[in-house]
Amino acid sequence: MPDDLYRRAITAAVDARPADALRLLNRALRKLDRRAGGSSGVADLVLRTRILISLASAEAESGSTKAGLAHLDSARAVLAELPDGPAKSTQGAVIGLQRAVILFRTGKLADALALFDAIIPELEREVTDDGTLLTRTILNRAHVHVDLNNPRAALADLRRSLDLAVHYGLARLEGKVRHALGDQAQLVGDIPDALRHYEQAARIYESEAPGWLPRLRLDQAKALLAAGLAEDAARHLDEALPELRAAKAFQDVAEAEVARAASALLDSDYALARRLAGAARQRFLRRGNAPWAGIASLTRLRAEAGAALGDAARRPPARLPIALRELAAKLGELGLRDEAGVARMLAVRLQLRRGATETATALLAEVPTPRQTTPVDHRMLLRLCRAELAVATGRPRSALAQARAGLAELGRVRDRMGGLDLVCGTAVHGLELGRLACSLVLDRGRGGSGARRLLAWQERTRAQVYRYEPLPIIEDPVLAQHLTEMRHVQRTAQQNRLAGKRATGLEHRYRWLQREASRLGWSTTPWGRPRPVCSPEEVVEQLGDRVLVSLGTDRDSLAAVVVRDGRFRLVRLGDRAEIFETTRQLHADLNALAPDHLPAPLVEAVTASANHRARLLDRMLVEPIADLIGDRELVLVPSGPLYALPWPALPTLRGKPISIVPSATAWVGARSRGFGAPTVVLAGGPGVPGALGEVRKLREVYPNATLVDGPAATSGKVLAALDGSGLAHLVAHGAHEPANALFSRLELVDGPLFAHETARLGSPPDRVVLAACELAMSHIRPGEEPLGFAGTLLASGSCTVIGAISRVGDHAAAEAMHDLHRLLAAGTSPALALAEATAADPLRRPFLCLGAG
Secondary structure, three states, X not given: OHHHHXXXXXXXXXXXOHHHHHHHHHHHHHHHHHHHOOOOOHHHHHHHHHHHHHHHHHHHHHOOHHHHHHHHHHHHHHHOOOOOOHHXXXXXXXXXXXXXXXXXXXXXXXXXXXXXXXXXXXXXXXXXXXXXXXXXXXXXXXXHHHHOOOHHHHHXXXXXXXXXXXXXXXXXXXXXXXXXXXXXHHHOXXXXXXXXXXXXXXXXXXXXXXXXXXXXXXXXXXXXHHOOOHHHHHHHHHHHHHHHHHOOOHHHHHHHHHHHHHHHHHOOOHHHHXXXXXXXXXXXXXXXXXXXXXXXXXXXXXXXXXXXXXXXXXXXXXXXXXXXXXXXXXXXXXXXXXXXXXXXXXXXXXXXXXXXXXXXXXXXXXXXXXXXXXXXXXXXXXXXXXXXXXXXXXXXXXXXXXXXXXXXXXXXXXOOOOOHHHHHXXXXXXXXXXXXXXXXXXXXXXXXXXXXXXXXXXHHHOOHHHHEEEOOOOOOHHHHHHHHHHHHHHHHHHHHHHOOOOOHHHHHHHHHXXXXXXXXXXXXXXXXXXOOOOOHHHHHHHHOOOEEXXXXXXXXXXXXEEEEOOEEEEEEEEEHHHHHHHHXXXXXXXXXXXXXXXXXXXXXXXHHHHHHHHHHHHHHHHHHHHHHHOOOOEEEEOOHHHHHOOHHHOHHHOOOXXXXXXXXXXXXXXXXXXXXXXXXXXXXXXXXXXXXXXXXXXXXXXXXXXXXXXXXXXHHHHHHHHOOOOEEEEEOOEEOOOOOHXXXXXXXXXXXXXHHHHOOOOOOOOEEEEOOOOOOOOEEEOOOEEEOHHHHHHHHOOOEEEEEOOOOOHHHHHHHHHHHHHHHHOOOOHHHHHHHHHOOOOOOOOEEEEEOO
């Protein structure tokens, strides 16, 4: 029956399956033609009108916009045959509303808004008890206001449509309204609020409209891109794109391709970005969507500009800034003000690289002043253009002023973020601005004043997450449930693998849960209360007789700011690429050397290789500053891969107390927290030979310690014991998770304890010793933000964390830990105690002291 086919088609359309809806509607129309037999009653005319209206929507989404509008014209002709009455007036309004939606989806925003404004008063006068049509129409007008950058009007419509959806019990529409509230929050730059609304919508969609989840993932990905989380956004889009293609939702497919291209841009994968943006542009052109085709063109040119600007050896081609300026004019005509500004700003940077300063100056004058809704990455690009122009015209102070103002503005955005990875991610938008400022200071700086200025700029640009005082966590029961299930799934999968069984399904479930837990973590309240960046003078005051070395990049080499006895010195070090590569090779040697029972010839060969590389690094990194360090305790701020360098293995530093910190500000903050609670926790996980004995043996050193081992060593009991403790010693297998550092883990009896969970402790331990492999490893985010299990503890409030930056043998770890705790219990500082405990064999005991020391 055509009626049944129509109902099935509506279900498919509501579930975001336009191709299925199109097939069913065409079948319904054919059956109706056969049933009518040349004449139609009122009921059949109404049904035909409804089918044609729905066909218009399905055709416009999955096929041709022109064909969709033609179906509406046909519906209008059928409507003329109906007698006057409520059915005719209602269907007439629906035809107008569907035309407005199609115009909106193809970028004709002003025309769509005019239609909505004309029709909504009619619906308000004739609202039925159902309320669906009025609610949906006001929601659609809110979407138009979002795309027209009218945030207040959008918010007013969204609040009203949410009230209507709740009042009439329209759960599916409530999900769509909450989805749109996320879009509106993203428009005004409130990323945590946007992610919170998206998560609320997702929970409704899961039961009411699962077909809308891929579209939701697309919008979540856009929010994550605004927060600088390119990898997370890419994972969302790679998950959503196949489903959108299968549903033949081609507008959404093309938007997702543009967003995926944007994530590739943040990762400097310019070839992928060009390919995706080009494919999206063709889709938009086929749909007649000129504004989105312009955005895709801009994304493609951004990829070309990024590749050209990244190649310092070549002058950018003249055609590229010309093409960007021409595109800027077209985007402006389409009402895309911010996008037009981006096109001009990219042209400015290219012209400056080409030496065309006057042309660049004129172009920059055409860029409009940012609005409330201008994205933060656009604002940072404008600051960068102004700074680069100032450098090109011999005004370095003006350039530094732009960098200072831009980084302060970015800091205000960061202050609102929830979740450690969101706080870290925003740094990517200020990366080039910070590099420009540091490079300027390096070029201008000579002597102590230049070194002091460089340290100040390094502190502004790196590791900002560690200057926050964490706020109390508001618990999310759904997040807690996901983490509990992740623990169970991981444990079960591990048992299956050990038993020789397949664990593929469990591994898929684990990855799904990890993604869901991440999404929930992003929409929490702000992570912490910001503390000011420390001035060089405050650093000097805290250092006392220690020496601070802060490493940074100086074009192709590294440079060190050395602070000793109130004096600042700038020292050029070795080749950056060679240092980083040798560090990676040494790290590989340490992993190879870790197992307890290696054959002696292999130990000898790997040790010789490791010692050779350690000497090379010592010569490039330490010898130039060895006299400045002397016999002092060292506070060291690494750079990039050097966070994973076993510094005590370098000959000059062997046996020297070293504190590794992400920034001088982080070190000062960790020291200010001090060492308070006297309680000690000793926890031992399963599967580590001798672990149980090692933990219990430490009771001889700490007779009053709380012992959590054997079957009692569950994640819940360990977390409870850690909360509020003074010193925690954890012996268990661990794993660093580079793709998602907050899910680095410690293996306990009931499964993994995640770094994510330690971030939720009300009062984390003052000092933590991780006698497990790799848990001092970090994933380095933009802005030199190291994040992992140890980093999460430090960011959450622990003062000092001692852990390994590579694999470590069980026997070597046990020996190092025995020596370490004997010294700690005697009152020796963690940095000095670790230096003495690892000096006997730094290659087999690759532990670092992170934090206050």
